[in-house]
Amino acid sequence: KQLSRLSVCVLLLLCVIWGANGGNILVWYTEGSHWINMKPVLETLIDRGHQVTVLVPSTSLFMNTSEPSRFGYEPFNVTVKKENMEGILNDFIRFSMYEMDQMSYLQLYIRYMDLMKVNLQYSLKYLDGVLKSETIMKKLKEGKYDLLLADPIYPGSDLLADILGIPLVFTLRFSLANNWERHCGQQPAPPSFVPGAMSKLTDKMDFSERVWNFLFYALQDIVIDDVIWKEVDKYYSEVKGEQPSYRIPTHRVQ
Ligand SMILES: *[C@@H]1O[C@H](CO)[C@@H](O)[C@H](O)[C@H]1NC(C)=O
Ligand SMILES: *[C@@H]1O[C@H](CO)[C@@H](O)[C@H](O)[C@H]1NC(C)=O
DSSP states (O other), X not given: OHHHHXXXXXXXXXXHHHHHOOOEEEEOOOOHHHHHHHHHHHHHHHHTTOEEEEEEETXXXXXXXXXXXXXXXXEEOOSSOHHHHHHHHHHXXXXXXXXXXXXXXXXXXXXXXXXXXXHHHHHHHHHHHHHTOHHHHHHHHHTTOSEEEEOTTSTTHHHHHHHHTOOEEEOOOXXXXXXXXXXXXXXXXXXXXXXXXXSOOOSOOOHHHHHHHHHHHHHHHHHHIIIIIHHHHHHHHHHHTSOOOSOOOGGGOO
């Protein structure tokens, strides 16, 4: 009897240790306020017993690897200059604070998309810094990560998760009309129920708002396909040597 009680205790203890034995989490790089928002999430993950490692570009403007922190860093080199990154950020801030109000809706959209295009070119160079670096890819494969946690503002986390064969978790619903999250993260977002990010709608929509939300999704999908996905698809196909299959058309998402 004593022995069986002891073995139950040991079993319980093992369960507790097993439960507290957290996962090994890799975190995709991000910048600015997105990084500030990400930090408390990482702290909580560490509190819950997970191990956290963050990918950091050598030209990061906001992620400071010398800052004392409980998470580890995996730095990678990029060919984009820090001045260029500061430049695009300044352009974006100038646009949103001073230029936007003076612009027609069409001008605004064209300017926004121009900024996005430049940003995308830089983002793909960052992606080169991870995927085309044998040193980093070897380290990441040997790191035995259980999961990739990513803020979707910078593309490529889905491709890395695919190459490493680990699940991907997005921290934030961010892109215009949730386009990235629907197509890459396969987030279910029926347009009559889920207001598109940046549509200025809420979850309480009347009929005409639902119709507008539906059109908003469709319109953004067409534009973003043209401006962003064409480029990203080309990049992904080059890396994978095949047609990309991660972006499943919405009608096939369960
Ligand atoms: C990075 O953090 C260290 C330690 O807190 C600090 O001394 C340094 O000034 C920081 N660097 C930047 C660029 O903020
Ligand atoms: C990044 O570049 C520096 C300087 O050229 C080099 O010492 C370092 O090993 C590189 N890091 C990686 C991960 O390739």
